[in-house]
Every structure is written in structure tokens, then in C-alpha cells.
Amino acid sequence: MTKSALQIARAAYQPKLPKALKGAVKAVAGAPTQSVADQDEIKKLFPNTYGMPLITFEPGDAVELPAMNVGVILSGGQAPGGHNVISGIFDGIKSLNADSKLYGFILGPGGLVDHNYMELTAPIIDEYRNTGGFDIIGSGRTKLEAVEQFEKGYEILKKLDIKALVIIGGDDSNTNACVLAEYYAAKNYGVQVVGCPKTIDGDLKNEMIETSFGFDTACKVYSEVIGNIQRDCNSARKYWHFIKLMGRSASHIALECALQVQPNVCIVSEEVEAKDMSLDDVVTYIAQIVAERAKDGNNFGTVLIPEGLVEFIPAMKSLISELNDFLAANAEEFSHIKKSHQRDYIISKLSPANAAVYASLPEGVARQLTLDRDPHGNVQVSLIETEKLLSEMVATKLATWKAEGKFVGKFAAQHHFFGYEGRCAAPSNYDADYCYSLGYTAANLIADGKTGYMSSVRNTTSPAEEWIAGGVPITMMMNMERRHGEMKPVIQKALVRLDGAPFRTFAENREQWAKCTDFVYPGPIQYFGPSAVCDQPTKTLLLEQGK
Numbered sequence: 254m255t256k257s258a259l260q261i262a263r264a265a266y267q268p269k270l271p272k273a274l275k276g277a278v279k280a281v282a283g284a285p286t287q288s289v290a291d292q293d294e295i296k297k298l299f300p301n302t303y304g305m306p307l308i309t310f311e312p313g314d315a316v317e318l319p320a321m322n323v324g325v326i327l328s329g330g331q332a333p334g335g336h337n338v339i340s341g342i343f344d345g346i347k348s349l350n351a352d353s354k355l356y357g358f359i360l361g362p363g364g365l366v367d368h369n370y371m372e373l374t375a376p377i378i379d380e381y382r383n384t385g386g387f388d389i390i391g392s393g394r395t396k397l398e399a400v401e402q403f404e405k406g407y408e409i410l411k412k413l414d415i416k417a418l419v420i421i422g423g424d425d426s427n428t429n430a431c432v433l434a435e436y437y438a439a440k441n442y443g444v445q446v447v448g449c450p451k452t453i454d455g456d457l458k459n460e461m462i463e464t465s466f467g468f469d470t471a472c473k474v475y476s477e478v479i480g481n482i483q484r485d486c487n488s489a490r491k492y493w494h495f496i497k498l499m500g501r502s503a504s505h506i507a508l509e510c511a512l513q514v515q516p517n518v519c520i521v522s523e524e525v526e527a528k529d530m531s532l533d534d535v536v537t538y539i540a541q542i543v544a545e546r547a548k549d550g551n552n553f554g555t556v557l558i559p560e561g562l563v564e565f566i567p568a569m570k571s572l573i574s575e576l577n578d579f580l581a582a583n584a585e586e587f588s589h590i591k592k593s594h595q596r597d598y599i600i601s602k603l604s605p606a607n608a609a610v611y612a613s614l615p616e617g618v619a620r621q622l623t624l625d626r627d628p629h630g631n632v633q634v635s636l637i638e639t640e641k642l643l644s645e646m647v648a649t650k651l652a653t654w655k656a657e658g659k660f661v662g663k664f665a666a667q668h669h670f671f672g673y674e675g676r677c678a679a680p681s682n683y684d685a686d687y688c689y690s691l692g693y694t695a696a697n698l699i700a701d702g703k704t705g706y707m708s709s710v711r712n713t714t715s716p717a718e719e720w721i722a723g724g725v726p727i728t729m730m731m732n733m734e735r736r737h738g739e740m741k742p743v744i745q746k747a748l749v750r751l752d753g754a755p756f757r758t759f760a761e762n763r764e765q766w767a768k769c770t771d772f773v774y775p776g777p778i779q780y781f782g783p784s785a786v787c788d789q790p791t792k793t794l795l796l797e798q799g800k
């Protein structure tokens with residue numbers, strides 16, 4: 254396989270580890286924990302894994318441990334650094350006993366259920382050190398939640414004599430990891446389950462989990478490209494660039510990119526919801542900034558839009574929900590309606606309020622709402638081209654204002670969606686080090702007999718030497734939430750906090766960034782060079798930690 258010069262040089266990079274993990278460790282247990290909310294219900298549902306203490310690793314005395322076999326699963330969307338979590342687990346278990354073995358389950362949780370696996374040997378691991386992607390074993394979105402799946406999984410775990418399973422995933426996958434840990438503990442199967450916090454979306458974080466891995470690299474990749482666009486935009490001075498950014502419901506990615514590039518506009522879904530803004534309010538807000546800049550002769554700019562925005566606009570939420578129900582019940586009839594009549598047909602069937610919102614949408618977006626559905630019949634919100642929706646509506650508003658003499662400039666838009674471009678980038682030094690440490694920590698949690706824990710590495714805005722490695726009981730992060738009509742124990746999703754330092758910093762500066770052209774051009778991720786250039790964490794993390 255041909256490799257780039259960077260790939261070859263990067264393979265030799267030795268990720269940094271916290272001081273405590275560099276030699277033998279001892280696990281220091283803190284006080285018992287409780288869940289963030291709904292303590293009684295969660296305790297009842299997790300009698301074997303509730304209330305366990307926080308664990309911190311400190312330097313300890315070397316002890317001889319028996320060889321252990323460990324299984325690993327990559328779950329959900331790709332995030333930079335997954336291969337380093339796996340190499341960290343590998344090096345961690347090998348350092349404890351050279352005869353330990355690591356098995357990877359292929360294409361996500363489905364590999365465990367279908368008994369599809371491979372042994373990850375040293376030559377394989379070496380091929381993937383410090384690389385992006387999840388291709389070493391692949392990933393998948395099968396949910397591990399049914400007892401039959403747990404039992405099928407146990408069959409293969411027993412056959413391979415696997416002592417522990419590491420599930421690398423987001424909030425849902427780690428919730429399921431905890432349910433599995435509880436099930437195996439209740440059955441006395443002797444299989445431990447440990448989670449690792451992954452997702453570029455940055456929405457799996459709390460007091461003990463500073464960030465999910467991949468967020469750092471993905472945001473740096475997007476910020477590089479947005480910076481390049483801003484420089485192009487500031488050179489030609491003729492386009493407004495509408496840029497949608499991945500991140501599901503949470504706006505962490507859009508906010509972090511805004512802090513890095515200082516765009517003219519960044520919409521934060523959580524704020525739109527808190528202020529109960531309508532689609533028209535959002536459009537008016539953007540149009541006003543366009544009009545203000547036009548007065549200064551600046552007919553250009555950038556607008557960052559989080560992927561999940563439409564779900565946070567109450568009127569759109571209600572429209573989507575009615576459309577989901579209507580089309581599920583009338584799919585057959587709808588399939589016979591001629592394309593040119595579909596819009597009118599839908600308008601005639603919806604309640605008056607939702608029909609009015611639907612009628613106000615540009616043609617392309619209205620069509621998307623009726624066509625792109627997932628296997629459960631729901632609109633795939635991430636496929637809605639919000640960047641086009643907003644720019645078309647801004648254009649319409651500006652045309653009205655022009656006729657009224659309220660807008661004097663020109664408006665031409667370009668559209669972009671950044672998501673997949675950043676999910677498999679070679680991990681930044683931060684993610685390479687953080688992920689390797691998470692994997693190494695997971696190995697030590699397993700050696701210490703822990704189950705139902707998530708690997709945790711904290712204090713990551715300090716040099717890696719000073720990072721604090723340990724484990725957090727997953728039940729500690731849980732609360733009860735309504736999912737598909739049923740109350741379920743789940744890890745609380747972290748949305749952008751409007752009282753948090755990252756949002757407040759953005760809010761304090763946005764007027765200035767809107768009016769002036771204060772663009773910042775972050776440039777590409779640097780893997781070699783001065784630490785100030787190569788090892789910087791995200792602005793979100795620095796601000797959250799008061800740095």
C-alpha cells in the first residue's frame with residue numbers, strides 16, 4: 254500500500270501518556286457515586302453497577318498479572334483517534350502481560366452478535382498507529398440492547414476466553430455498554446464491559462469526561478477549510494458563504510469553529526430554542542447583518558449553521574412531526590401523486606399552522622421533507638439542506654427590503670456542508686495522545702476488574718504528563734429520558750450551555766465579528782513543530798477550564 258510522506262513520519266509518533274500510566278499503577282477508589290438524576294430508578298435498574306466509586310490511577314508497584322484476552326468494538330460514526338484507542342488498549346494489556354490478546358469485532362456491535370472478529374496482532378496494530386479512520390475493524394450502528402444479542406455475544410466471548418469488552422462509542426453506545434455490563438454482572442458471566450467516549454459531535458461530556466475524542470481534530474479540520482473560504486471571500490468580496498457543520502443536535506462544533514475563525518454569523522441551535530425563535534426570526538437576524546455590512550460596501554461574509562438547527566425551531570419541529578405521522582399513514586396514496594402536485598397535496602392535508610410553514614419553504618427543502626426518510630419513516634434531519642434553506646429565505650427577504658429601499662447591496666450565496674471531511678482525518682496531537690491514553694486507561698481498568706466504567710482522562714489542557722487517568726461509573730452519568738414513548742435510563746447528552754464560557758465568549762464578540770471583517774485563518778493541523786502550534790486543545794475546552 255502506498256503511503257504519504259506524512260503517514261510514514263506519523264507512524265513513528267509516540268503518543269504522550271499521563272505520568273501515572275508510564276509504569277505500574279495502583280487504582281485509588283474515591284467515594285461512592287450516584288447518578289446525575291433519577292437516582293432511585295437508575296439504582297433499581299443497575300443493582301450491580303450502581304454507586305461504584307470513581308477510580309484514579311496513581312504510580313504503584315509492579316505485580317504479575319495473568320494474560321488476559323480483551324475484545325474491542327468501534328460503534329457509530331467515525332471520529333479521529335479511534336485507532337489510537339485500540340493501540341493504547343493493545344500496548345496497555347501487553348505491558349501487563351505479553352501473552353495478552355486483543356480481538357476486534359468487525360463492523361461495529363453487529364460483529365459481536367454475528368461472531369465476526371479478528372485477532373489484532375502487533376503488525377496489524379503498527380499499520381494503524383496515529384492514523385485516522387475506523388478501518389482497522391470497521392464500525393457500525395447496530396444497537397446492542399436485546400437480551401438475545403447479549404447472549405449471542407456471550408457465546409463468542411466465552412469461546413475466545415475474553416475477560417473484557419471495550420466499547421468505543423457515543424452516549425447511546427456507552428449507555429448500552431452499561432446495560433451489557435449490568436447484564437453480564439447479574440448473570441455472573443465473568444465478562445467486564447468498559448466504555449470509551451467517542452464522537453466528533455462533542456456532546457458526550459460532563460464533570461468527569463472533559464471531551465469526547467475526535468472533536469478536537471474534526472473542529473480543526475473544519476476551521477482550516479472555513480478559514481480558507483473566509484480568505485477567498487475576503488479576496489473576491491462578492492459572496493456570502495452559508496456553511497453547515499455536522500454535529501447532530503448539539504451546536505458544539507459550530508460554536509468551536511466560530512471561536513476559531515470569527516465568522517460574521519454563527520447560529521447556535523440551543524440559543525434559538527431558548528429564545529423560542531421562529532425560522533423567520535433566524536432569517537431576519539442573518540438578513541440584518543447582510544444589510545448592515547452592505548451599508549459599508551461589504552457584500553460578503555460567512556454564516557455557520559449547526560446541522561441540527563431545524564429540530565430546534567419549534568414550528569419546524571411541529572411540521573416535521575405531523576409530516577412523519579401523515580406520510581407513515583398515507584405512504585401508498587402519496588406515492589401515486591404526481592411530482593408536480595405533491596407540494597399542493599401536502600399543503601391540503603396538513604393542519605393550517607403547519608401547512609403555512611410548509612408553504613413558506615423553498616421548493617427543494619419542501620421536497621426533501623417528504624422524500625428523505627430513515628428506515629423508521631422519520632425525516633433525516635441531517636439531510637435537510639439548511640444552508641440552502643436559510644440562504645434562499647434570506648435572499649427573498651433582502652429582495653423585499655430592496656424594494657422598500659432598506660437594502661442597498663448585492664447578495665450572492667455559496668453553500669457548503671462540512672462533516673465527513675473531518676471524521677477520519679489523521680488525529681491531531683491532542684486526539685492522538687488523548688485516545689492512546691484512553692485506551693491505556695481502559696486496559697488498566699480491565700486489569701483491575703472493573704466493569705460498567707468509562708475510561709476517563711482529565712486535566713487535558715495541561716501537559717500530558719499531568720493528565721489524570723481513571724474510570725467513571727457509567728451509571729453516574731445517567732438519567733431517565735423518554736425515548737420512543739418509553740422512559741429509559743440514558744447518559745445525559747451535553748448540549749451547548751448558554752451560561753458556559755464558550756458561548757458567553759462568542760456572544761460577547763459576535764456583534765463585532767458581524768460588522769467588521771475579523772476573520773481568523775487557523776491553517777491546517779500541524780503534527781510537528783512548536784508545542785504552541787501542535788498541542789493546542791480546543792478553545793471550548795480552554796474556556797471551559799478558565800484558561
Ligand code: FBP
Binds near residue numbers: 499560
Ligand atoms: P456519532 O454520534 O455516532 O459519533 O456520529 C456522529 C455523526 O458524525 C453526526 O455528526 C452525524 O449527524 C452522523 O454521525 C452522520 O451519520 P452517518 O455516518 O451514519 O451518515
